[in-house]
Amino acid sequence: MSTRIAFLKGHGTENDFVIVPDPENSIDLPPAAVAALCDRRAGIGGDGVLHVVRSAAHPEAREMAAEAEWFMDYRNGDGSVAEMCGNGVRVFARYLQHAGHVTEGDLAIATRGGVKTVHIAKDGDITVGMGRARLPEGDVTVSVGERSWPARNVNMGNPHAVAFVDDLADAGDLLSPPPFSPSSAYPDGVNVEFVVDRGPHHVAMRVHERGSGETRSCGTGACAVAVAAARRDGADPAATGTPATYTVDVPGGTLVITERPDGEIEMTGPAVIVAEGEINAEWLETALR
Numbered sequence: 001m002s003t004r005i006a007f008l009k010g011h012g013t014e015n016d017f018v019i020v021p022d023p024e025n026s027i028d029l030p031p032a033a034v035a036a037l038c039d040r041r042a043g044i045g046g047d048g049v050l051h052v053v054r055s056a057a058h059p060e061a062r063e064m065a066a067e068a069e070w071f072m073d074y075r076n077g078d079g080s081v082a083e084m085c086g087n088g089v090r091v092f093a094r095y096l097q098h099a100g101h102v103t104e105g106d107l108a109i110a111t112r113g114g115v116k117t118v119h120i121a122k123d124g125d126i127t128v129g130m131g132r133a134r135l136p137e138g139d140v141t142v143s144v145g146e147r148s149w150p151a152r153n154v155n156m157g158n159p160h161a162v163a164f165v166d167d168l169a170d171a172g173d174l175l176s177p178p179p180f181s182p183s184s185a186y187p188d189g190v191n192v193e194f195v196v197d198r199g200p201h202h203v204a205m206r207v208h209e210r211g212s213g214e215t216r217s218c219g220t221g222a223c224a225v226a227v228a229a230a231r232r233d234g235a236d237p238a239a240t241g242t243p244a245t246y247t248v249d250v251p252g253g254t255l256v257i258t259e260r261p262d263g264e265i266e267m268t269g270p271a272v273i274v275a276e277g278e279i280n281a282e283w284l285e286t287a288l289r
Helices: 031-038 086-098 219-232 279-289
Strands: 005-010 014-023 046-053 070-076 104-110 114-122 126-132 138-146 147-155 159-164 191-199 202-209 211-214 244-250 254-257 264-269 273-278
Touching: 005 279, 014 031, 014 086, 014 202, 031 046, 031 070, 031 279, 046 086, 070 086, 086 104, 086 114, 086 219, 086 254, 086 264, 086 273, 138 159, 147 219, 159 219, 191 219, 202 219, 219 254, 219 264, 219 273, 254 279, 273 279
Parallel strands: 014 046, 070 104, 159 191, 202 244
Antiparallel strands: 005 014, 005 273, 046 070, 104 114, 114 126, 126 264, 138 147, 147 159, 191 202, 202 211, 244 254, 254 264
16 A cells, blocks of 8 residues: 555545545455544545446446446445445546546446436536436334334435424434334335425435435435425326426535436535545554554
C-alpha cells in the first residue's frame, strides 16, 4: 500500500461519503478499513464509502463495462457491501465531473443494482434513473418499542419497509434497526422509512439505513417512499397513465421523485464535493490491527 491514498468528501442532501478514486482497482478496502474511514471520531467520517473504479477493472462490473465506464463500488459505513445508494450515485457523478472525467449532460454509472442513467443539469442538480420498483407481496410490520405499524415492502435494488406514521418522532432514536416481521420478508436486513404527510404529493421521512443507522437522507428510500405513497393515494402511474411526482423532505434537504407510467423512477437532487486530501496509509494499517 502506498504511503498516502487520495480521498474526497461529498454529500447529497447530507447523506455523506468518503470518496476513494481508484480507477485500476488497486486499493484493498476490507470491511474494517471502510469502517475506520467512516468513523466520525477516529476517521474521516461518512455514511459510506464510494470506491471509484473503472468497470473493466472490477470483477463485479466487467460485464457492464460496455455500457458504463465507471463502477460505483459502494460500501455501507460498517463496511458491508450494498447493492445501490441513490444519493451516492449523485455524489459519484459529481466526483466524475469534478475530476474532469465527464461534463454536463448524460452518463451511465455501473452499480451492483445495475447500470444507472444520470443527467447532470446546468443548474447543478443531478437526476438519477433509479429503475423500477418491485413490490413483493405479503404483509410486513415494523415496530418501535411497544408500537407497531403496517409497512409497504418496496425493493429498489435494495430492500425497504415504508411505514406511514402520525409523527416522525414515532420512529424513536433509530440507533438500532427497528424490528420487523415476518423475518422471512427481509433475510438480509432492511432499510426502514417512517413517513408523514406534509401536503398533496409532499411527504417527509426519517430512515434507518441497513448497516449505517439513521442517516440524513436515503435516495433509494425516498424513491420507495414515493412509490408507497402513490399506491396509498391511488396514483399508481401504471394505472392512471400519468407520471406521479412527490416531493420528499429528508433531514438533510429535499428530493424530487417521479415515477413514470412505464415504471421507471427518476430522482433529482443536489450533490456537493466539500473537501479533498490524502489518507495516511500508515494510520489506516494501524486502524486495521
